[in-house]
Amino acid sequence: MKIVAMAARKGGCGKSTLTTHLAVAAIQDSKRVAIVDLDPQATVAEWADERGDDPPDVISSQPARLSKLLESMRGAYDLVLIDTPPTTGEADRMAIGAADLVLVPTRIQTSDIAAVLRSIDKASAQEKPTFVVFNDEAPSRRKTVAEETRSVLAQRGIEVAPQVIHSRIIYGESQDASKTALEVDPKSVAADEIRALYGWLTQQLNQQTNKPHNRQVAG
Ligand SMILES: Nc1ncnc2c1ncn2[C@@H]1O[C@H](COP(=O)(O)OP(=O)(O)OP(=O)(O)O)[C@@H](O)[C@H]1O
Ligand SMILES: [Mg+2]
Known part of the structure; x- marks a missing residue:
């Protein structure tokens, strides 16, 4: 069972949207998928309410219950995505601690990137493979903006999902x-x-199996 945590202190950057979309991409790839919603806003839990018995299973939980909950889920699922609230607290720390891989969605905007760096530091402290995902990018904006931001982050040792x-x-x-x-x-x-992002995520999860992550963060 692979565990992916969505973590970003910045509100509204797309954590819940990417959580549900990646979960459904995995279901369409015949995976057994669950989402753990650690956000008291319960965005994903409410999304699931209207789906009836349609997967993914969504479990609302609290940070203090997370490790026991995940333990009880082992064997039943191939992939668990953990959605977290934007507030500072235990939720993102516990989610990152439990995860095999951490995704940090962000818009490509200087103020948002500053918030990303704080989330990344938290994940790096726990030595988890961590990737930024550029989200909500205007389709009409020139492609070079994403590429320039990608290389600025790369100079700091921060990797960005290709999609x-x-x-x-x-x-x-x-x-x-x-x-x-x-x-x-x-x-x-x-x-x-989303399928491209999911395909890349699957590759990363397979590659990262049992491999410690020793990111060298410069500066
Ligand atoms: N790629 C996108 N294109 C269009 N709208 C988007 C995109 N990503 C997110 N949104 C919209 O932005 C809003 C915030 O997204 P979402 O709820 O996924 O963010 P979040 O990080 O989970 O927020 P919070 O921090 O409050 O939990 C929603 O209205 C969502 O529909
Ligand atoms: Mg959310």
């Missing part, structure tokens, strides 16, 4: 309908983006 997730109405609209872009319109560009 940029663009700002697309279908992400929010499908989420509001307790679905994902993958279900509402499997042929959409959004669905392609």
Whole structure:
């Protein structure tokens, strides 16, 4: 059972959206998937309420219960995604501690990137493989902006997922309908983006198995 934590102190950067979308991508890849929602806002738990018996299973929990909960889930799932609140607290620390890999979604904007660096420091302190995901990027903005930001982060030893997730109405609209872009319109560009991100994530999880992560963070 692989565990992926979404962690970003910045609110509204796409943690819950990417959590549900990656979960459904994994289901469509025949994986047994659950989401643990550590956010008291219960965004993902409410999304799941309307889905009835449709996977993924979503479990609302609290940081103090996380390790016991995950222990009880072992064997039942191939992939568990943990969504966390944007507030500083135990939730992201516990989620990162439990995770095989940490994803930090962010918009490509200086103030957001500053918040990313704080989340990354937390994950680095726990020596977890950590990747930024550029989210909600304007499709019309020149591609070089993402590439320049990627290289600035690379200079600090911070890796960014190759697939940029663009700002697309279908992400929010499908989420509001307790679905994902993958279900509402499997042929959409959004669905392609998510499948590409999921494919990369799967590769990373396979590569990282039993491999300690010794990131050298410069500066
Ligand atoms: N790629 C995207 N394109 C369009 N809208 C997006 C995208 N990503 C996120 N959003 C929208 O931005 C808002 C915030 O997204 P989301 O709830 O996923 O963020 P979050 O990081 O979980 O927020 P919080 O920190 O409050 O938990 C939502 O309305 C969502 O639909
Ligand atoms: Mg959220």
